[in-house]
Amino acid sequence: MALKATNPTTTKSWSKLSDHFNTIKDKHLKDLFKHDALRADELSVSWQDFYVDFSKNRMTTETLNLLLELADEVDLKGSISKYFRGDVINETENRAVLHTALRATKDATVTVDGKNIIPEVYKVKESIKAFSNAIISGEKKTYSDNQFTDVVNIGIGGSDLGPAMVVDALQFYKNHLNTHFVSNVDGDHFNEVVKNLNPKTTLFVVVSKTFTTQETLSNANSIREWFLKSMPKEAVGKHFVAVSTNIAKVEEFGIEKSNIFPMWNWVGGRFSLWSAVGLTISLALGYNYFEDMLEGAHEMDLHFKDTNFKNNIPVLSALLSVWYNNFFKAESQAVISYSQYLNQFATYLQQGIMESNGKSVDREGHTLDYQSGTIIWGEPGTNSQHAFFQLIHQGTKLIPADFIGFSKSLHGNKEHHDKLMSNFFAQTEALMNGKNKDVVISELEQQGLSKSKMKKLISFKVFEGNKPTTTFLIDQLTPRSLGKLIAMYEHKIFIEGVIWNIFSYDQFGVELGKQLAKTILQEIQGDSTFINHDKSTQNLLKHYKKLS
Numbered sequence: 001m002a003l004k005a006t007n008p009t010t011t012k013s014w015s016k017l018s019d020h021f022n023t024i025k026d027k028h029l030k031d032l033f034k035h036d037a038l039r040a041d042e043l044s045v046s047w048q049d050f051y052v053d054f055s056k057n058r059m060t061t062e063t064l065n066l067l068l069e070l071a072d073e074v075d076l077k078g079s080i081s082k083y084f085r086g087d088v089i090n091e092t093e094n095r096a097v098l099h100t101a102l103r104a105t106k107d108a109t110v111t112v113d114g115k116n117i118i119p120e121v122y123k124v125k126e127s128i129k130a131f132s133n134a135i136i137s138g139e140k141k142t143y144s145d146n147q148f149t150d151v152v153n154i155g156i157g158g159s160d161l162g163p164a165m166v167v168d169a170l171q172f173y174k175n176h177l178n179t180h181f182v183s184n185v186d187g188d189h190f191n192e193v194v195k196n197l198n199p200k201t202t203l204f205v206v207v208s209k210t211f212t213t214q215e216t217l218s219n220a221n222s223i224r225e226w227f228l229k230s231m232p233k234e235a236v237g238k239h240f241v242a243v244s245t246n247i248a249k250v251e252e253f254g255i256e257k258s259n260i261f262p263m264w265n266w267v268g269g270r271f272s273l274w275s276a277v278g279l280t281i282s283l284a285l286g287y288n289y290f291e292d293m294l295e296g297a298h299e300m301d302l303h304f305k306d307t308n309f310k311n312n313i314p315v316l317s318a319l320l321s322v323w324y325n326n327f328f329k330a331e332s333q334a335v336i337s338y339s340q341y342l343n344q345f346a347t348y349l350q351q352g353i354m355e356s357n358g359k360s361v362d363r364e365g366h367t368l369d370y371q372s373g374t375i376i377w378g379e380p381g382t383n384s385q386h387a388f389f390q391l392i393h394q395g396t397k398l399i400p401a402d403f404i405g406f407s408k409s410l411h412g413n414k415e416h417h418d419k420l421m422s423n424f425f426a427q428t429e430a431l432m433n434g435k436n437k438d439v440v441i442s443e444l445e446q447q448g449l450s451k452s453k454m455k456k457l458i459s460f461k462v463f464e465g466n467k468p469t470t471t472f473l474i475d476q477l478t479p480r481s482l483g484k485l486i487a488m489y490e491h492k493i494f495i496e497g498v499i500w501n502i503f504s505y506d507q508f509g510v511e512l513g514k515q516l517a518k519t520i521l522q523e524i525q526g527d528s529t530f531i532n533h534d535k536s537t538q539n540l541l542k543h544y545k546k547l548s
């Protein structure tokens, strides 16, 4: 059954929210706290090892109630049931969206085309487990009968970003296998990766849902050529495996059926790390940690599905995102992780969030007359404090930010961790409170500045504050907690799509550039005069051709 198509701006709650917005837009967070002693407790959620503080957001309980009304009016509840039970909610591609089934329990039933898919999911999980265990233990040997030392994941987009982010984030839990990622069609990328590798002890995992992606196929072909410079053809079977839905294409490439880990078209590329696309994760961490991550995600699925919206982390997070996007007209949102391990987290989220909700027509094909999608960006703290925080603090743009931090570090260096986390808490407080004129004056007086110098400086030193943040304080970074966190953002994407009345699970927008690149490649490699391009592109192409 299709998702209910409701233009959110025509709902009663939307017009109430518009009126309400006018009463709240100039209110300062400091005052909201002053007038509501219970605010911090009422607007935060404790769930398992997550403490999520939504109270430093520019809303009141009335805002929240209206946003919850909006969720009801667009039938979020009904949509959630359709999402989990495998209805064809990716209508434009005629598919269900079932990354949640990849982490469901063995006794669950999820039906696609009249067939329960869970047994098949578990069969593939078993093969991921058996393969990873055999490689890690050394039972499965290289062509020359040695143990594998290195794994190279060849893929792009969802076939790269998820595994790369998770392996980096969970490197504390890693085993002896060195893992590498080749994604960009830039030949310098793969050359840099392979230059120090020993082909004799390296396993290549070619990951492509479609197995038609130019970047991945070019890299896989070039790497195979590099491999065959020092290895016989028969070694390919032991050193190359693939993950794909397109078995025929993989076989055409030269990888045997027994070395192919299947996936399904009801798993979107950007939500695929829970499938065999996560093979490199399982190889790098061991299957048990991979499974822990899946279990964590499943716990978040249950929380999302079963918790009332008022205490539901992904629901609150998504509603606030809509609130800032459509009412405050915030142009972007930041994700700042206070853990160097989460260095790639914002990059990973960019695909999930922006490929999904970067749409400008509604589910009936009408052009949207409201904003959808959020620009997402971020870098870990404290580094980012010394890079772009100035703009968040004192710039003209409103940038709501998620702050993610952990109560315990992994290596246990408490002194460093206390310093890191002091910054974590200090920043959200500073963003909220700012610094007013009186405080600035008294600080300058203490410095003994003359009245005229003080007058000149005051306005530059004032921080308006009132910058919204949501704090995710999690006990510790583990495979399980990371699984929960990723699943939280996946559900947030879904909810936003429901409210904005758009299809979140296709990505036609990336096709145009791909098609044009194919044409241009033929022209560059042929003797074209580039006559079919605009004047600017013609000049650029001619310049390139002269120098390349």
Ligand SMILES: O=P(O)(O)OC[C@H]1O[C@](O)(CO)[C@@H](O)[C@@H]1O
Pocket (backbone or CB within 6 Å): 156, 157, 158, 159, 207, 208, 209, 210, 211, 212, 213, 216, 269, 270, 355, 507, 510
């Ligand atoms: O896994 P594939 O089929 O190679 O696709 C890679 C990526 O390309 C896209 O289709 C478009 O960027 C993504 O959605 C996908 O994750």
